[in-house]
Amino acid sequence: MxxxxxxxxxxxxxxxxxxxxxxxxxxxxxxxxxxxxxxxxxxxxxxxxxxxxxxxxxxxxxxxxxxxxxxxxxxxxxxxxxxxxxxxxxxxxxxxxxxxxxxxxxxxxxxxxxxxxxxxxxxxxxxxxxxxxxxxxxxxxxxxxxxxxxxxxxxxxxxxxxxxxxEPTSLLSRTNVPATIPMHKGIYNGNQVLYIITDGSDKEYAKKISEKQEWNVEVAPGIGNVPKDALQKIFVFKNGVKADGIYGFQNEVFSSTPSQESDYSALNSVIEVTWKKGQKEIVFESATDIIAAQEKGRIEFNETGIVLNTPQITWPDGQMKIRSDKEITDDMPYGGGQIIEINEEELTVTFVAHRGWGPDGRTIYYIVTDATPSGPAETMGVVSSPSSANLIAHSGAVDLFQFKNGIKGSGPLGFQAGIAGASLDDENYSPMWRIYLVEWNNSEQAKILETKSDIDSFRADGLLSVSIARPLNSDHIVNCPFIDPFQ
Structure with a gap:
């Protein structure tokens, strides 16, 4: 022309x-x-x-x-x-x-x-x-x-x-990018907890928190019906002593922290607390005190049925691991910690957001906050959450496909980026991921795959195999909330 x-x-x-x-x-x-x-x-x-x-x-x-x-x-x-x-x-x-x-x-x-x-x-x-x-x-x-x-x-x-x-390599731009997320103050046994809110099972509740923290809480219907043994409790106050809680009153109270490893879960069942008229309002410092006050008739509970994904960043005797190498690059190691900075003055935490593909091939970014079993959690530098294993056969977890060989790239195993079984806005979206491993039968025939249908097609042709990941012969679930790091 x-x-x-x-x-x-x-x-x-x-x-x-x-x-x-x-x-x-x-x-x-x-x-x-x-x-x-x-x-x-x-x-x-x-x-x-x-x-x-x-x-x-x-x-x-x-x-x-x-x-x-x-x-x-x-x-x-x-x-x-x-x-x-x-x-x-x-x-x-x-x-x-x-x-x-x-x-x-x-x-x-x-x-x-x-x-x-x-x-x-x-x-x-x-x-x-x-x-x-x-x-x-x-x-x-x-x-x-x-x-x-x-x-x-x-x-x-x-x-x-x-x-x-x-040398075939999957070259994605901005494979790893910083994601700065607002933190909230919580309480556990009289001590401060700093945590983030990434997902909620209820659309209106997620919208309310998004507006308050000026950062999107994604709607994850899939976590709304997870079994009780995969949850802990978060007490949210609708009146009482004014402070910075979700409704403008005292800070939220947690039933456990990562130090109570066998009990801890980032998934929290929301219990709204309301003071009854005529009662002297105080600041509660533990779940035990709240339950005792409810039994004495001083407060009322509303068990909302809403579940929030609230990974704890710091807790009374610990915090998530901060990377020693804080430079974010496209080829940076996947392990060694997922956090670049915890800013307690500004109440923000900066994660490394990893790039991957949604089921239809669209770009997604996700962070990693906790996992089970403890071996992979330690390798990635995140919190161990054994209770998440209760989701291994539950619809509250979604399939995430990571590549074991083939095209070199930014995936956690050193090969191409992973492909998720659900995207934001999907009815089955959840931040809790059941990991499957994709392995090419002949790595020299490997191609870059972008969609779930790509995996299914090559699997049907006998060119690759897919198997559920069981590190240390254990159920493997990872909390990887999808986020928009550019908001």
């Missing part, structure tokens, strides 16, 4: 080169097509298209003659945006359809998805992909793309792909 419109204008080229140079580090060879996955933050600039001079454009995938992209994209943006997909066409074929052009000679068919949302997900096929605003106000967006390139990628990409053929 004549050199792609003489380099698409200086401003447009600059954006394209930035995108391509960044993206070029994030490809892996996946057969006849070329794989692409990346997460990138992009600031918009003036749209160079004719008639778009007062608009803003953030180019995600640059047009290149003979190239076709397809895949999925998830984005979050500082302003409402439209999704733009360009299609390579001959100018004489436009015939009244929406088009986009810089010079009037090279013309692209224009698909404009006018969702006017600040975030969303989208499946695409086309010659280019961008976010667009019909206003002149600059916007910034973070996008994650998982897809394929067909045709002739640019030379710089081809050089990178050829290099990786010598």
């Amino acid at each position: 004549k050199k792609l419109i003489t380099i698409l204008l200086i401003g447009f080229l600059a954006i394209g080169l930035i995108s391509l140079s960044s993206i070029s580090d994030q490809f892996a060879d996946a057969g006849s097509r070329k794989k692409i996955h990346f997460t990138q933050t992009i600031t918009s600039s003036q749209d160079p298209g004719q008639g778009h001079e007062n608009h803003q454009l953030a180019l995600i995938l640059s047009p290149n003659e003979g190239t076709l992209y397809d895949g999925s994209m998830t984005f979050t943006s500082s302003s409402p945006v439209q999704i733009v997909v360009l299609h390579e066409i001959n100018p004489q074929d436009s015939k009244g359809q929406p088009t986009w052009t810089v010079d009037g000679k090279t013309v692209y068919g224009l698909s404009l998805i006018d969702s006017q949302e600040k975030s969303g997900s989208f499946e695409f096929t086309g010659a280019a992909l961008a976010l667009h605003s019909p206003t002149s106000k600059e916007f910034t967006s973070t996008v994650s793309v998982d897809g394929w390139i067909r045709g002739q990628p640019t030379e710089v990409i081809m050089q990178k792909i050829e290099l990786e053929k010598e």
